[in-house]
Amino acid sequence: MRILHYGLGYQPERTGGLVKYATDxxxxxxxxxxxxxxxxxxRINIFNSSxxxxxxxxxxxxxxxxxxxxSLPLAVFGGIKNPEKFQSKVxxxxxxxxxxxxxxxxxxxxSLMGIHKEFFEVCTEKKIKIIYTSHDYFGLSPNPTFYxxxxxxxxxxxxxxxxxxxxGALGLKKIKILQIPFYSNIRDIIKKFKKRSFQKEKHFKTMENDDFSINYQESFKELINYYQGIFKLVTFFHFNSNISKKVFERNxxxxNFNYEVLPISNSTISGGKKHIELDMSKVKKITYIGQYAEFKGFTDFVDLAKKFKDRDITFEVYGENIDINLPSNVINKRRFLPLEKKKVFKNTELLIVPSRWKETFGFLGLEALDNNCPILVNENIGMKDLVSEKLIFSNLNIFFKNISSNSYKEELYLTIITFPEHTEQIINIYKKI
Known part of the structure; x- marks a missing residue:
């Protein structure tokens, strides 16, 4: 079979689960x-805009x-400041x-980021089937997370x-800088100097429609219709979780569209039968892995540590090489290398995945399960499809208080498919459509 993928590019220029999945x-x-x-x-050619x-x-x-x-601009950091530039014709x-x-x-x-509607129109004219995997919500929302x-x-x-x-969207000039090939080489250096301490995400005053010009409103209306028009040209939706299916159905x-809900995977997953045991009476260390950001639930994790400061439990966070003010019972372990991931999971007594945004899947949870690491996951996370309801919470503080006040034990038996097996499932979807 001859398969053409559209994605955001390769590592290290582009990072994240979408890029990992597409390239794997x-x-x-x-x-x-x-x-x-x-x-x-x-690349963006500053001398020739064609x-x-x-x-x-x-x-x-x-x-x-x-x-x-x-290409069209990439709104990878959320929001769109120049809606007319995101629907340019070619x-x-x-x-x-x-x-x-x-x-x-x-x-x-x-992803719909960067690609023109004309691509989908040409595919439709040539009767080439299009499958879309729901890695994020861009197109339904100007912010990929809807958060x-x-x-x-x-x-x-x-x-x-x-x-x-x-x-809070980036202007067009800043977005273009992010698409310069050498940007990935200086990205970490910029972060080191610009982000020396964690701050809560900036919240904006909610404005009324009349606070924006009529032309600006009309441009956004056109953009909403532009993306809805693209989605209508998709032949088949591959939803990687029931959460992503519900969000797409709603928006x-x-x-009337064809779809299948199928969890995703990546090349680091060994697969096979897993047995995960959680015994709260033995848990003396609780771990968070991810961005030190509100939408990922980082602030909720830190708040949990504050509330249980009098317990004989240490909290640790991994994810970013920045200095942050943390309670005395929280250790900042910073970023670890990919080769160290298995060791981190092996030494983790309980991993909490507290994302606030409706995460379409969440490789972190899958990778933890693949390494027999006990986890608790927010009900917002797509990969919750793989675990028992007893390991899913809606309010972290209340849930943790309930399970820590008694001898809470939970065992999880599951079989995780290998990545070659997942790839065969995707090929079967291609054949189906």
Whole structure:
């Protein structure tokens, strides 16, 4: 089968679960004998603003790479300041020539960031089936997480939300800087100097529609319709959890669509039968892994540590190489290398995954289970589909108080599929459509 993927690019230029999944999936598909190509938003040419597609160097053995020069802007940090720039038109021939050259049997889209509507229109004209995997909510929302001012807005998604969430969006010039090839080389240096201490995410005053100009409102209305128009051209939705399915069902204008709910995986997952034991009477150390950010539930974890300061329990956080003010019973272990991940899980007595945003899946939880690491997960996290209801909480403080006041024990038996097996499941979806 000839498969063309669209994603955000490669590591280290792009990071996160979406990039990990897309690149791992392509590599495994090549191993299984398929012909694979990857289309992604690449460089911004400051001297020539026209859009073109250029074949770039091979980064994964057997995967042909196509780079979009001057793609649509990437709103990777949430919100859109210049809505008209996110729906710029290009000539259909740009994408038609690519599809005529590679001749894919199926298109697998991992994000709407950076890609033009004309791509989907050309695929539809050529009767090429499009599968979309729900890694984030961009397109349903200008913010990929749907999270703003301390809550998820997936149940209040109107024009006012789009206008307000974009108050803190990056301007077009800053977005273009992030697409400069060497930016990844200086990213950590910039963070080191700009982010020396953790601060709660900035909350913005909620404004009324009339506080924004009529033209600005109309431009956002057009953008909302633009993305809904793209979603209508998707042949099949692959939802990686029941949470992502519910959010999409609630926010897609077109309600009649084909889909399957299928958990995702990655190449680090060994798979097999797992036995996870949680005995709270033995837990003396509780761990958080992830960004030191409110939307990831970091502040909730720290608040939990404050409330249980008198207990004989140590709390530890991993994730970022920054200095932060923490209670005396919380240790900042900073970032660990990928090679150290198994060791971290082995030494973890209880991992809490407290995300506030409705995380479409969450590789961290899956990787913990794969390493037989006990976990508690927020009800907002998609990978909760894999665990017992007894390990899922809605309010961390109340839940933890209940389970720590008695001899709480829980055992979890499950079988995790290997990544090659998951890849076969995806191929079967391609065949189905």
């Amino acid at each position: 999936l392509m590599e495994e598909q090549v191993k299984q004998g398929h012909e694979v190509a990857y289309l992604f938003p690449g 859009t073109k597609i250029k074949e770039s160097k091979m980064r994964i053995t057997g995967v042909t790479s196509f780079e979009i020069i001057n 000539d259909h021939s740009i994408y038609s020539n690519l599809l005529d050259y590679f001749r894919p049997d199926v298109i697998h889209v991992h 703003f001012n301390g809550k998820s807005w997936d149940e209040e998604n109107d024009l006012n939300f789009w206008l307000n969430v974009s108050q 897609l204008v077109e309600k």
